[in-house]
Amino acid sequence: xxxxxGSYSLILGFCCSLxxxxxxxxxxxxxxxxxxxxxxxxxxxxxxxxVSFVGLIISFINSDFSNETxxxxxxxxxxLFYKISGTWGNHEGSLLLWLLVLTLFIFxxxxxxxKQPNNYRILTSMFQQIIIIGFFIFLIKTSNPFSYIxxxxxxxxxxxxxxxxxxxxxxxxxxxxxxVGSSIIFSSALAATxxxxxxxxxxxxxxxxxxxxxxxxxxxxxxGSIWAYYELGWGGFxxxxxxxxxxxxxxxxxxxxxxxxxxxxxxxxxxxxVIILSIATFTLSMCGTFLVRSGILNSVxxxxxxxxxxxxxxxxxxSLVFLSLFIFFFFHKNENNNNSFFWLxxxxxxxxxxxxxxxxxSVVLVGTIYPIFLEVITSEKISVGPPFYNKLIIxxxxxxxxxxxxxxxxxxxxxxxxxxxxxxxxxxxxxxISFIIIKNLDINFLINSILLTSSFYLFFITLRDFFIKxxxxxxxxxxxxxxxxxxxxxxxxxxxxxxxxxxxxxxQTFKSKSLIIDFQSIDKKNEKNFQAIIGKFKIKxxxxxxxxxxxxxRVYNQPNIITxxxxxxxxLLKDRFITMNLVSNQDYFNIRYQDKPxxxxxxxxxxxISFAGLMSLLKKRYEN
Amino acid sequence: xxxxISPLIYTLIFLIIFFIFYKGLQNSNIYTPNLKIExxxxxxxxxxxxxxxxxxxKIFQKDKFYLLNIWASWxxxxxxxHSFLTKLNKEEKIKIIGLNxxxxxxxxxxxxxxxxxxxxxxxxxxxxxxAIEWGAYGVPESFLIYNNKxxxxxxxxxxxxxxxxxxxxxQ
Amino acid sequence: MRFFKFFIVIFFLVYSNLSNAQDSDLKNEITKNxxxxxxxxxxxxxxxxxxxxxxxxxxxxxxxxxxxxxxxYEYLKSKYGEWILYDPEFNKNTYFLWLLPILMFLIGxxxxxxxxxxxxN
Numbered sequence: 061x062x063x064x065x066g067s068y069s070l071i072l073g074f075c076c077s078l079x080x081x082x083x084x085x086x087x088x089x090x091x092x093x094x095x096x097x098x099x100x101x102x103x104x105x106x107x108x109x110x111v112s113f114v115g116l117i118i119s120f121i122n123s124d125f126s127n128e129t130x131x132x133x134x135x136x137x138x139x140l141f142y143k144i145s146g147t148w149g150n151h152e153g154s155l156l157l158w159l160l161v162l163t164l165f166i167f168x169x170x171x172x173x174x175k176q177p178n179n180y181r182i183l184t185s186m187f188q189q190i191i192i193i194g195f196f197i198f199l200i201k202t203s204n205p206f207s208y209i210x211x212x213x214x215x216x217x218x219x220x221x222x223x224x225x226x227x228x229x230x231x232x233x234x235x236x237x238x239x240v241g242s243s244i245i246f247s248s249a250l251a252a253t254x255x256x257x258x259x260x261x262x263x264x265x266x267x268x269x270x271x272x273x274x275x276x277x278x279x280x281x282x283x284g285s286i287w288a289y290y291e292l293g294w295g296g297f298x299x300x301x302x303x304x305x306x307x308x309x310x311x312x313x314x315x316x317x318x319x320x321x322x323x324x325x326x327x328x329x330x331x332x333x334v335i336i337l338s339i340a341t342f343t344l345s346m347c348g349t350f351l352v353r354s355g356i357l358n359s360v361x362x363x364x365x366x367x368x369x370x371x372x373x374x375x376x377x378x379s380l381v382f383l384s385l386f387i388f389f390f391f392h393k394n395e396n397n398n399n400s401f402f403w404l405x406x407x408x409x410x411x412x413x414x415x416x417x418x419x420x421x422s423v424v425l426v427g428t429i430y431p432i433f434l435e436v437i438t439s440e441k442i443s444v445g446p447p448f449y450n451k452l453i454i455x456x457x458x459x460x461x462x463x464x465x466x467x468x469x470x471x472x473x474x475x476x477x478x479x480x481x482x483x484x485x486x487x488x489x490x491x492x493i494s495f496i497i498i499k500n501l502d503i504n505f506l507i508n509s510i511l512l513t514s515s516f517y518l519f520f521i522t523l524r525d526f527f528i529k530x531x532x533x534x535x536x537x538x539x540x541x542x543x544x545x546x547x548x549x550x551x552x553x554x555x556x557x558x559x560x561x562x563x564x565x566x567x568q569t570f571k572s573k574s575l576i577i578d579f580q581s582i583d584k585k586n587e588k589n590f591q592a593i594i595g596k597f598k599i600k601x602x603x604x605x606x607x608x609x610x611x612x613x614r615v616y617n618q619p620n621i622i623t624x625x626x627x628x629x630x631x632l633l634k635d636r637f638i639t640m641n642l643v644s645n646q647d648y649f650n651i652r653y654q655d656k657p658x659x660x661x662x663x664x665x666x667x668x669i670s671f672a673g674l675m676s677l678l679k680k681r682y683e684n
Numbered sequence: 685x686x687x688x689i690s691p692l693i694y695t696l697i698f699l700i701i702f703f704i705f706y707k708g709l710q711n712s713n714i715y716t717p718n719l720k721i722e723x724x725x726x727x728x729x730x731x732x733x734x735x736x737x738x739x740x741x742k743i744f745q746k747d748k749f750y751l752l753n754i755w756a757s758w759x760x761x762x763x764x765x766h767s768f769l770t771k772l773n774k775e776e777k778i779k780i781i782g783l784n785x786x787x788x789x790x791x792x793x794x795x796x797x798x799x800x801x802x803x804x805x806x807x808x809x810x811x812x813x814x815a816i817e818w819g820a821y822g823v824p825e826s827f828l829i830y831n832n833k834x835x836x837x838x839x840x841x842x843x844x845x846x847x848x849x850x851x852x853x854x855q
Numbered sequence: 856m857r858f859f860k861f862f863i864v865i866f867f868l869v870y871s872n873l874s875n876a877q878d879s880d881l882k883n884e885i886t887k888n889x890x891x892x893x894x895x896x897x898x899x900x901x902x903x904x905x906x907x908x909x910x911x912x913x914x915x916x917x918x919x920x921x922x923x924x925x926x927x928y929e930y931l932k933s934k935y936g937e938w939i940l941y942d943p944e945f946n947k948n949t950y951f952l953w954l955l956p957i958l959m960f961l962i963g964x965x966x967x968x969x970x971x972x973x974x975x976n
Contacts, residue, residue, distance in 0.1 A: 294900075299896075299898075299901075401970045402971075408967075411970070412967070415963045419956060419963065422956045422959040423956040426952060430951070430952045438948060440937070440948060441936070441937070442938065442940075443890045444941070445898065445941025445942065446887070446941060448942060448943060451942075452953075559883075624903075643908075
């Protein structure tokens with residue numbers, strides 16, 4: 061029943077799109093007044109999509125296996141929470157969620173943009189409806205979440221156990237809010253270009269949307285990382301896996317846009333660049349959708365793939381690209397002549413930021429899609445993994461960090477460096493500290509010490525600004541401070557991490573100079589949807605109290621998959637991380653114990669960065 | 685002039701990207717290894733299953749056909765493939781050499797007792813490193829060898845079709 | 856300028872202290888750079904599949920036999936092709952992979968420089 065309502069509601073939503081499009085065109089010809097029918101139908105559309113989404117959730121809760129999506133991704137023994145999160149844990153449901161966010165955002169946009177000119181609002185709504193129509197067709201035609209199966213199966217196939225996790229349950233909605241938020245930026249930039257409305261006002265108005273999608277995208281990526289850290293079970297948090305890269309690319313573009321739009325807002329410069337970035341952000345999000353959903357990439361996360369879907373998104377993606385190219389080249393007039401820069405000014409520091417961000421973006425982009433290109437052209441397969449990204453990104457981080465420290469100190473238009481003594485002094489102090497830290501270690505890499513110096517530099521400079529500047533530019537300073545903290549914790553985490561891999565039977569003990577691992581016992585526990593084998597390990601480090609860790613092996617019933625659940629003890633200084641794995645035909649377990657310092661600071665610093673974004677957003681509201 | 689050319693260039697670039705993605709979609713993303721043939725057999729050292737003596741690539745004599753079959757008692761497709769190996773064993777022109785992959789010796793013996801032993805010699809690969817010397821991915825996998833060269837590489841279990849193919853090859 | 860010279864001297868002092876990583880570290884380092892061929896997008900180091908476990912043992916054996924990191928990569932490349940290496944080599948297939956981002960960086964720099972110079976005219 062719920063399935064049926066959802067299905068019809070989806071079609072009604074699609075009809076709304078066509079109606080809105082019709083009214084928009086009519087209204088656009090005589091834009092004296094804003095036609096409120098557009099707004100009402102947008103609301104109606106949102107309502108239908110919500111009904112449809114709720115319908116799918118209800119089908120999942122009721123385990124209605126006449127629905128193919130539910131049958132493929134759910135099971136009666138699953139806890140309620142994962143029945144619900146299973147709704148968007150699959151291709152069809154996640155696309156419906158995507159559509160929901162698309163319609164929600166255009167509705168909010170129309171409400172919040174009342175001060176803007178009518179024809180700009182109408183045109184934005186039209187462009188957004190083009191995207192929405194594309195997704196409606198995609199959903200209904202190639203991946204309908206309400207397909208019916210007959211005869212009705214008694215039991216579903218179950219949800220992949222690694223997706224049965226709280227962090228991953230909220231990861232997709234948050235990430236989509238970020239991805240899809242960029243669609244508003246896209247539509248609005250196209251509308252503004254067509255109407256030649258790119259102005260300081262427009263910059264101020266669109267900045268809110270940039271901030272919103274940026275915050276959600278940051279949080280979404282963070283959640284994904286945290287999940288990968290404890291669920292994939294090998295203690296890493298970023299693997300340069302294509303699917304991760306795909307979320308990083310729009311983030312880089314958005315971050316660039318966020319900086320660049322400041323220059324537009326203050327000085328009306330870089331207009332073309334802002335337009336290109338606005339288009340690029342959403343295009344990259346779509347490109348990510350294409351790469352993930354089409355199965356063109358080889359990755360841990362790829363959805364079950366279907367070439368027809370891939371083809372559809374590909375054509376849709378490139379229609380949008382060509383549409384934007386057309387609009388950009390035929391409507392955009394680069395008329396302002398005050399594109400002048402003094403080398404030492406805030407706008408040039410923003411340019412430098414853009415320059416590096418674009419470089420990082422190109423590294424990630426080329427690294428991700430190059431194997432596809434090579435395979436098509438020469439039919440040879442290569443892998444591009446972490447070493448590639450490390451080699452190309454890390455050296456460039458150094459000047460990037462330094463300019464992040466100095467950039468915000470500069471003034472608009474022209475600036476002289478006053479008080480340069482303290483800038484030099486701080487550099488010296490940072491270097492001294494890094495030198496001491498690196499000196500006492502036996503991994504003395506040149507790059508480590510320089511990198512550490514530059515991150516400490518950013519750290520101290522921003523820290524000083526909290527005291528000197530107080531509330532002025534606080535959000536910006538906080539974000540930069542968070543970034544320095546992020547790089548520092550990643551660096552320390554890399555440098556100080558230690559690891560023991562060993563095979564142990566129950567009752568055996570592993571001893572080394574600084575560590576004793578005592579495998580005391582194993583327990584069995586039966587849960588509703590899995591059976592757990594729980595190990596009990598007593599860990600004693602020389603300089604630490606004894607702790608007990610309980611990693612698990614879970615044998616899920618539906619589908620029948622064994623997963624290994626890490627046990628992690630977190631404190632402010634370090635994470636202690638243990639996993640155990642079965643070894644075939646042996647009576648021992650493979651134990652991996654890791655000591656990971658400053659792990660929590662990585663998460664905290666990213667949280668801090670997104671919090672800074674939120675602060676900037678609230679401040680903007682307050683000023684308006 | 686410059687202004688008019690750049691849209692064309694960008695359009696062209698994106699068209700090329702579109703085309704490549706389109707082509708890429710048709711390629712399968714599952715990695716299938718390059719089945720190079722006429723490759724020399726690798727040098728290796730392995731224990732013999734029954735008597736713990738070491739043996740090397742020298743067991744492969746020239747002018748003779750060999751089938752090196754990687755198997756394990758815990759591998760389900762190996763059971764399916766076993767009957768075909770037994771059939772192949774009746775051919776006189778070919779010797780079948782087993783490579784027991786990461787197995788428990790007891791289980792392996794039971795496996796052979798149950799399903800008969802088609803192998804002329806069985807080599808032991810306790811930690812899976814010998815299989816890697818051969819460039820194998822897992823079990824089951826088979827290599828047809830003639831004149832110290834790998835003539836054919838079979839990934840996955842042998843079936844009726846492959847069996848006839850092997851029979852034709854060794855004639 | 857003197858400041859920079861001072862730094863450079865110090866860095867070289869630090870650099871000369873470089874000590875070799877231990878064998879087990881090297882083994883981890885190597886296995887991190889190998890793709891587990893039967894898994895989807897995992898490194899051998901991260902994977903617990905049969906294939907990955909055997910490969911870990913093999914790398915250790917080869918290290919004990921005295922092979923260098925490079926030789927091990929070469930050896931595995933000859934068995935399984937370039938697909939197994941996460942660190943793509945610099946050859947005719949990968950010129951663009953390595954150089955395209957650098958090229959972008961240079962072009963970006965050139966554009967920015969042009970903006971600065973424009974002002975003077």
